[in-house]
Amino acid sequence: MKPVSRLAAPLALLTAALGAYALAQQPTTTFTVVRSSQWGAQNLNPFTPGDQHLQATNSAIYETLFYVNGLNGKVTNVLGTGYTWSKDNKTLTVTTRPGVKWHDGQAFSANDVAFTFNYLKQYPALDLSGLWKNGLTSVKASGPGTVTFTFARANTPIFFYLAGTPIVPQHLWSQIKDPLTYTNSKPVGTGPFTFDAYSLQAVRVLKNPNYWMRGQPYVDAVVWRATNGNDAALLQLLKGEADYGYVGIPDPKGGYAAKGPNYSYWWPTNNSNFLYFNTTKAPFSDPAFRRAVATAINTRDVALKAYSGVLAAAPASAVIPAQQAQWLPASMKGLTPKYDPAAADRALTAAGYRKNAQGQRLGKDGRPLPTFKILVGAGWTDFITMAQVVGDNLKKVGINTSIDQQTWSSYSGGLQTATYDMGISWGWGNGPTPYYLFYSSFSPELSAPVGKTAPSNLSRYTNPALTQALARFRATSDPAAQKQAVATMVSTVMKDMPWVPLTDRAQFSLYNTSRFTNFPTAQNPYNDGSPDDVPGARLMYLNVKPK
CATH class of the missing domain: 3.40.190.10 (Periplasmic binding protein-like II)
Known part of the structure; x- marks a missing residue:
């Protein structure tokens, strides 16, 4: 006792x-x-x-079809007991668990699953993952134990979002006509x-x-x-x-x-913290400038000072350690950012950004570069520390910076509307494979014109090779083909450097x-x-x- x-x-x-x-x-x-x-x-x-x-x-109250581990992609059955894709990857068939009861004693079935997803279609504001905007065309139950998802086009990564959608009871939620304001004070789940x-x-x-x-x-x-x-x-x-x-x-x-x-x-580690460049404005629109800046930053020192050595410098590939063995070719595994301020200084000069007699870096027009702001959340001590180290590093190559602390709404708004110079944030959209990070970060449909809100492409960077690699990944369920697509995503981003991976995020x-x-x-x-x-x-x- x-x-x-x-x-x-x-x-x-x-x-x-x-x-x-x-x-x-x-x-x-x-x-x-x-x-x-x-x-x-x-x-x-x-x-x-x-x-x-x-x-x-x-x-604790509501359950999903499956749980997909964000570190390694392992799938745990919950209300679903199995799933298969059709050969063309346009149909997903899920078997549901028998013998499950809702908290009120009513039996759960595949009909509840089909109802849930069609309910999201009926009320699009509830569809927070955008399932019906990303190719889903129908969800139908075939008897009490099978449900079929049909898509207009192949999009296999959508499984992660389908798997994580909470399932609700049809016999109760079919009576709810205003789900946007419904507080559900007496919830009934499985x-x-x-x-x-x-x-x-x-x-x-x-x-x-x-x-x-x-x-x-x-x-x-x-x-x-x-x-x-x-x-x-x-x-x-x-x-x-x-x-x-x-x-x-x-x-x-x-x-x-x-x-x-x-x-x-x-x-x-399930993500990374990045220094984002606003690629819509000079000199951050220049890949050569971005690459040189990346070389000037000591990410090991950034991680040490921000997290006391508990979290490491982020891998240069931006693929988290738990996913590297499965998704990166041998040549890309274990890549670390190269810190070489002398090389960065030479690269900047070679790219047309020479120094004046006072050691100040000049733009291609011969005028001194302005003091660039590094956007961080107000009071976020880890990000503030990162910005301080980055600023000290860049000062050594003649680039001056200041730290711009903003409240959440201004911070996120600045990143999403491309009104910043550089900004520190996490990857907006990580998941069980590298696809989710690269898709959310660099897909054209998740970007927007300057001043308009981009859902997650904070750098406003796109590249045809990367966009095609994302499409190839979506179109297949073959791990080998998906791995090749990931290699293209990683190599393209590492060449153009729209961001600098700074530290692991945990x-x-x-x-x-x-x-x-x-x-x-x-x-x-x-x-x-x-x-x-x-x-x-x-x-x-x-x-x-x-x-």
Whole structure:
């Protein structure tokens, strides 16, 4: 039996947060998640954007057809039990799981799956992944256990988005005529937990006694608690008042794990942080200038100072380490950025950007280059540090910079409307293969004229060879052909340098293991280190076990 003192503080916090009504049903084991942010109204609509519905919605209550691990592409069956593509890759057939019941006792079937996707077609604002805009033409159920997706053109990477769409019950949602404003205060899903209680400070779900996976979950409840920032969340983990938190801190090794045997973290690399160039304006429109600037930046120093050595310099290919073995040719594996300020200086001069007597870099017109702004989010200490190192590096080759801190709306707006010079951000659109990053970052349809909003092509860079490689990847399900397409994507981007990969970007899972075991780790990566409010977190809530 565990000492009462270890449970007293969390119990008191939950009593205050959830109130007497919720505590009328006291589960024996509660897995506690601490959030470094607040939430608003009791919204459990799985089709609203992730920051507008409660964290339990798509991680514990509703389920998807499959879970696709973003690190390695491994597919885990959920409500789907198998899938096959037709020879022309225009038809996807999915078999669905028998014996599953909704939380209200009604039977789940393929009809619910077909209804869900057709519901997104009926209400396009709910189709956040743009499934129906990207070639999907019909979704039909064939009996209770098979559903067929038909496409106007081959687009195999769309499987990732189909797989991750939450499935809702037809017998309830067919009655909902205004899903855009529907808050779904009493959600009915197929997931391992059922909704129990809500307050502005805490949300609780209880174990689904009729869950289709026998013997799981191993815990009786999951509770999310809100805090007002990283420091408060970290304190709860250190005090043993929480078991898990998705909390980004500067030094998880020295500032957390080193404080005791029950403190651990898993920060798997799932993306990169980049220095983006606005290729719509000179001199960033010149590939020779961009290549020279990339050579002048010491990315190892950027990573060391921004993340205390916990995260490494990003690979020059921008393909994360977990995907390199499968997707990169041998000649491209392990490529690292080349830092050579002397070579950068020579390259700039050779490209027409000579220095004056004062050592200031001149444009091709002979006039001194202006001081270029590096756009970062206001108060984002890791990005600010990166910008400082980049600025120091560029000053050595005669290029002056300043750091432009902006609030989120101005920061994201500047990147998306191409009103910046250089900017630091992550890859907007990573996924289980390199395709998703290169498609979101450089596809022409995701760009826009200057001043207009580009969904994700922040550099406004396109290249016919790259566009064709993206199309070849989409048109096939042959891994060898897709690998060749990825090689073209990587080599094209590395030649033209519309960005500089600066550092690895990771998930930020912190654990207090004093009460539970079997967390996802590098040795047991059954998910990709997912945040607590997305489908991948469901696997953690299913697998953690009381000690």
